[in-house]
Amino acid sequence: MSRRRAAIKRDVLPDSRYNDKVVTKVINSIMLDGKKSIAEAVFYGAMDLIKEKTGQDGYEVFKQALENIKPQVEVRSRRIGGATYQVPVEVRSERQQTLAIRWFTLYTRQRKEYGMVEKIAAELMAAANNEGATIKKKEDTYKMAEANRAFAHYKF
Template identity: 85%
Template sequence: MSRRRAAVKRDVLPDSRYGDKVVTKFINSIMLDGKKSLAETIFYGAMDLIKEKTGQEGYEVFKTAIDNIKPQVEVRSRRIGGATYQVPVEVRIERQQTLALRWLTTYTRQRKEYGMMEKLAAELIAAGNNEGATVKKKEDTYKMAEANRAFAHYKW
């Protein structure tokens, strides 16, 4: 982290099929070893699978899932007088999106289905219906913030 000036935010190009920057960010988070075309194949294949399974447009399910996963509050560690408190704080819009994409990628990889395309489709459908591991992660974050609400006055 630079001490002189704030880091410049790099902007990503919108994806080719939907023209959405969030989709590009998600494809980049799926990508391993720089294999972007493989990550795009996985994502767009999952969108087609969602359309087959649910009958809804895959992109709409993706947007709904991201909205269901985004956390509004989280806890941050704050050291005060020798004790460390978990202080609940509101989450900025950019961080909400980043956390949602990160959790979605992490819990998609942990699923038991065969193949990343099937895993991603299943996790997006579950998150779109407000269930699944990613939504559970968000709820656990909320429970932690609620349990530590007494320390909210330590916000900075």
């Protein structure tokens, strides 16, 4: 963290198909080695595959999945009197989105399907139905916060 002043939040441009900044952020997190056109093709291919498999609009499934992934609470380490406590805190909306996108890309890459298009489509469909690895990560975060609720009075 900078000691002088807060970092400037850079805004991304909305994507070309859905005109949504969140989609651009997801594409940027999928992107490897600066190859954005490949990441876009993969993401849009996954949206088309979702529409094929479920009959629902891929973008609607994506929005529902991201909403289901977003955590409301998390634990943060707080050092008090020589002991470190995991203190549950509410998550700001911007961080909710960031965590959701980070967890989504992490657990998408760990899936067993062949090809990133299939992995993204499968993880989005699972998350939209409140299942899958990303939802499990969110639930684990909630369990950790619940277990450490006794330290909630140490909030920042």
